[in-house]
Amino acid sequence: MPTTAPTAHALSDVTASDGSLRRFLHGLPGVDAVGLEARAASLGTRSIKTTAKAYAIDLAISMVDLTTLEGADTPGKVRALGAKAVHPDPTDRSAPATAAVCVYPDLVGVAKEAIAAAGGAGKVKVASVATAFPAGRAPLEVKLADVRAAVAAGADEVDMVIDRGAFLAGRYLKVYDEVRAVKEACGTSARLKVIFETGELSTYDNIRRASWLGMLAGADFIKTSTGKVAVNATPANTLLMLEAVRDFRAATGVQVGVKPAGGIRTSKDAVKFLVLVNETAGEGWLDPHWFRFGASSLLNDLLMQRQKLATGRYSGPDYVTVD
Amino acid sequence: MSDKTVKTERLSVFKTYKLYIGGKFPRSESGRVYEVSDSTGNWLANAPQASRKDARDAVVAARKAFGGWSGATAYNRGQVLYRVAEMLEGRREQFVNEVAAAEGLSKAKAAAVVDATVDRWVWYAGWTDKIVQVVGGANPVAGPFFNLSTPEPTGVVAVVAPQESSFLGLVSVVAPVIATGNTAVVVASEKAPLPALSLAEVLATSDVPGGVVNVLSGRTAQIAAPLAAHQDVNAIDLAGADEALAKELEIAAADNLKRVLRPQPVDDWFATPGIDRMTAFLETKTVWHTTGALGAAGSSY
Numbered sequence: 001m002p003t004t005a006p007t008a009h010a011l012s013d014v015t016a017s018d019g020s021l022r023r024f025l026h027g028l029p030g031v032d033a034v035g036l037e038a039r040a041a042s043l044g045t046r047s048i049k050t051t052a053k054a055y056a057i058d059l060a061i062s063m064v065d066l067t068t069l070e071g072a073d074t075p076g077k078v079r080a081l082g083a084k085a086v087h088p089d090p091t092d093r094s095a096p097a098t099a100a101v102c103v104y105p106d107l108v109g110v111a112k113e114a115i116a117a118a119g120g121a122g123k124v125k126v127a128s129v130a131t132a133f134p135a136g137r138a139p140l141e142v143k144l145a146d147v148r149a150a151v152a153a154g155a156d157e158v159d160m161v162i163d164r165g166a167f168l169a170g171r172y173l174k175v176y177d178e179v180r181a182v183k184e185a186c187g188t189s190a191r192l193k194v195i196f197e198t199g200e201l202s203t204y205d206n207i208r209r210a211s212w213l214g215m216l217a218g219a220d221f222i223k224t225s226t227g228k229v230a231v232n233a234t235p236a237n238t239l240l241m242l243e244a245v246r247d248f249r250a251a252t253g254v255q256v257g258v259k260p261a262g263g264i265r266t267s268k269d270a271v272k273f274l275v276l277v278n279e280t281a282g283e284g285w286l287d288p289h290w291f292r293f294g295a296s297s298l299l300n301d302l303l304m305q306r307q308k309l310a311t312g313r314y315s316g317p318d319y320v321t322v323d
Numbered sequence: 324m325s326d327k328t329v330k331t332e333r334l335s336v337f338k339t340y341k342l343y344i345g346g347k348f349p350r351s352e353s354g355r356v357y358e359v360s361d362s363t364g365n366w367l368a369n370a371p372q373a374s375r376k377d378a379r380d381a382v383v384a385a386r387k388a389f390g391g392w393s394g395a396t397a398y399n400r401g402q403v404l405y406r407v408a409e410m411l412e413g414r415r416e417q418f419v420n421e422v423a424a425a426e427g428l429s430k431a432k433a434a435a436v437v438d439a440t441v442d443r444w445v446w447y448a449g450w451t452d453k454i455v456q457v458v459g460g461a462n463p464v465a466g467p468f469f470n471l472s473t474p475e476p477t478g479v480v481a482v483v484a485p486q487e488s489s490f491l492g493l494v495s496v497v498a499p500v501i502a503t504g505n506t507a508v509v510v511a512s513e514k515a516p517l518p519a520l521s522l523a524e525v526l527a528t529s530d531v532p533g534g535v536v537n538v539l540s541g542r543t544a545q546i547a548a549p550l551a552a553h554q555d556v557n558a559i560d561l562a563g564a565d566e567a568l569a570k571e572l573e574i575a576a577a578d579n580l581k582r583v584l585r586p587q588p589v590d591d592w593f594a595t596p597g598i599d600r601m602t603a604f605l606e607t608k609t610v611w612h613t614t615g616a617l618g619a620a621g622s623s624y
Contacts, residue, residue: 307554313578314379316386316555 011252015216018173025172025212031204031240040235043279044272053271057306058096060270060298061088063288065127065259067102067296068323069134069227075110077323078103082114084321085124089303091319092310098299099288100125100157104133105146108153127157127193131182134197134226136161140178147185158186159193161226162210164200172213179217193221193259199231207237211244221257227294232262235272242280258285261294267305270298296323340370340516342377342540343523345384346533352376357541359517362427370516373539375549378508381537382553385479385506388534393476393504397452403530404448404502410529411441411522418490418518425489425515439593440491446595447498454503454601462609469612474605476504477582478557481550483543483572485563489515491592493522496562499600501535508537508556510547512563516540544568551575558582558604 014024048056066085068077082101089095097120101111111126128150132138138146147158160182166174179194186192194214198207214222222241225232238260245256258281264270270293277285285291300320307315341348353374359367392400411418415437423433455474462470480500485492489512500507511519523538539546543563551559551572559576561569561584569586576583584603 313552313554314382314549316382316553319554 011216015173015176018171021172021176021213021216022170025209028205028208028212031208033204036204036240037236040239040276043239043275044235046272046275048271048275054306054309056271056274057267057302057309059286060267060274060293061302061306062096062099063292064098064299064302065100065102065261065292065294066098066299067227067261067294069102069104069129073104073107075107078107078110079114079117080321081323082111082120082124083118084299084323086115086118086120088299089306090321092307095303095306097124099292100127102127102129102159102294104128105130105150105153105155108150108155112154125156126154127159128153128155129159129161129195129226130155131160131178133159133161133195134228136163137165140181143178144181144185147182151186151190155190157191157193157221158182159195159223161195161197162214164197167201167206167210167213172209176213176217179214179219183218191220192218193223193257194219195223195226195261197226197229198224198233198237199229204237204240207240208244211241212248215244215248215254215256219256221259221292223259223261223292223294225260225262225294227262229262233260233264233273233294235276238273239276239280242276242285245285246281255284255290257290257292259292259294264293264295265297266301267298270302338368340368340520340540342371342373342381343520343527343536343538344377344381344534345387345537346527348523348527349377351541352380355541359515361424367424368517370520370540372541373546374541375546377539377541378546378549379553381508381539382479382481382550382555384534384537385508386555388532389476389478389506391532392501392506392535395504397455397504400502400504401448401451404444404451404498406529407525407531408441408444408448410525411437411444414521414525415441417521421518421521422490425512425518426487436488436491440494443491443494443596444498447502447601450499450598450601451502454598454605457598458602458605459607464611467614469614470609471612472607472609474503474602475608477604477606478505479555480505480507480604481547481553481556481559482507482509483547483559483561483563484509484511484519485589485592486512486514486543488589488592490518490522492562492589493519495589495592495596496560496600497536499596499598500560500604501531503601503605505558505604506535506537508550509539510543510550510563511538511540513541513543547572548575551581552578554579556581558584560584560600560603561586 014020085098085101103111105128108128115124130146130150131143162175183192196210241258249255277291303320304315351371351373355372356369357372359370361367418437419433422436459473464470519538526536552575559581573583
């Protein structure tokens with residue numbers, strides 16, 4: 001279900017005013033919800049076995065943003081997480097490292113040190129949520145200060161949340177300007193992930209609009225959710241966002257990454273998402289640089305499946321680390 | 324129209340026997356079934372033929388249920404098990420028929436088996452809050468300490484149910500496992516799985532939390548092998564495994580030091596079983612507490 005690709009010329013104009021941005025976003029083709037869900041479901045039925053499964057599991061591990069976003073996060077927990085990100089399976093050093101550790105801004109320094117101590121400096125990134133995560137309800141200045149603090153502490157990636165209130169009220173340019181400002185605050189050192197909180201956008205049309213809006217504003221990654229609401233990443237909304245990044249690259253030549261987050265807990269789910277990526281965006285996105293899983297419990301399940309493939313015996317939670 | 328014609332015109336309603344995993348009744352993940360016949364070879368029903376993935380799912384369900392079930396008070400577990408006996412009593416006729424067909428018994432003998440089975444549930448229900456006093460207690464030690472031993476459930480127990488005694492034998496091995504707070508993955512008798520699958524329906528309607536007992540039917544050797552090798556299974560009861568299979572399973576079980584209960588010849592399932600099957604899946608935890616009393620020189624409060 002390809003969207004009609006706007007020309008590059010058209011795209012440079014659309015952000016000129018609130019009106020033109022609205023016209024562009026509302027001019028995007030509507031989403032066939034039934035078709036989208038059916039497509040996502042049918043891609044989920046692919047059977048991935050043996051060597052392909054082993055490859056998929058290792059790829060999925062290398063795409064995990066190992067996340068802890070709790071009020072109760074302690075430096076000790078973040079240190080443990082950092083060590084785990086570098087060596088996910090202490091009993092098997094052939095297990096790949098995860099892509100990143102994702103924490104709150106005040107713990108970026110701790111995460112950075114922990115990763116360096118485990119020998120993963122430069123290999124495992126530190127991502128920080130910012131902009132008054134997860135609600136995003138704070139004045140712009142506060143949000144930008146949040147971002148600057150994270151970047152100053154050494155965050156390689158910044159996960160911002162959009163102002164859903166403004167988006168739902170139709171004030172697209174405000175959202176656009178905010179993403180631009182945050183992108184500027186990230187500078188050249190940090191990649192920007194833009195979280196839409198798809199569970200709060202209520203329609204697939206809105207998710208498509210938000211995806212284009214985020215990409216126009218300079219997002220390096222578009223991300224489904226914070227993991228803090230009832231509905232998080234689903235195959236359907238991720239498929240929709242994968243279509244958006246595919247079409248955006250076709251229109252502008254700029255590649256943007258996708259990160260489903262929240263609710264992906266099993267290897268089976270993760271492999272289904274990889275099938276979606278391959279079949280929608282293409283192989284170009286099958287890389288930790290362009291596709292991530294925002295997850296915490298997923299990693300343990302991937303490791304247990306990995307152990308099962310290696311030994312032929314089903315593994316159990318006693319054989320992976322406790323988060 | 325006489326009553327007789329009405330009866331002959333009625334279509335038969337066959338029962339689809341299903342697995343019992345995590346409180347739900349799924350078909351086998353493999354989609355396979357196998358034919359179950361009575362003792363004279365007449366077809367009775369198709370039973371699901373569970374695969375190793377069903378076994379894996381059952382272990383996940385059992386592990387999930389373990390915290391709640393082992394954490395429930397012994398008194399509460401006793402009530403729940405007694406409830407199972409009550410529900411079983413209400414479906415006595417059905418079980419008499421199934422046991423008679425499965426084991427080739429007369430109705431009277433099958434009824435005796437079912438009654439003994441109900442009594443067995445009641446017997447184990449009574450044990451839940453007594454076993455701790457019997458096998459645990461305060462130990463005398465040479466120091467100013469309280470030293471207390473308490474039996475604790477082992478965890479997820481795979482149970483290979485007896486092949487011949489499809490109902491009384493089954494309950495005699497499952498009830499002691501769950502009475503003490505373990506959760507169970509049961510491999511039903513390969514030849515006569517129907518009473519076990521019907522028992523699952525009783526468990527589902529008698530306050531036993533989903534996942535505490537999971538029932539799989541199919542080729543015993545096929546299902547038991549992945550269970551014996553499973554790293555998240557803490558113990559295995561080999562009651563229904565023949566000598567060769569038991570040896571193979573015991574070797575596989577050694578890998579993560581599972582507790583293994585070897586097959587033991589049972590001449591008479593009707594006999595009072597004793598507490599051995601309960602203690603087989605209990606681990607003793609011993610703790611030391613200072614008594615709080617000071618030495619001779621101090622105050623005695």
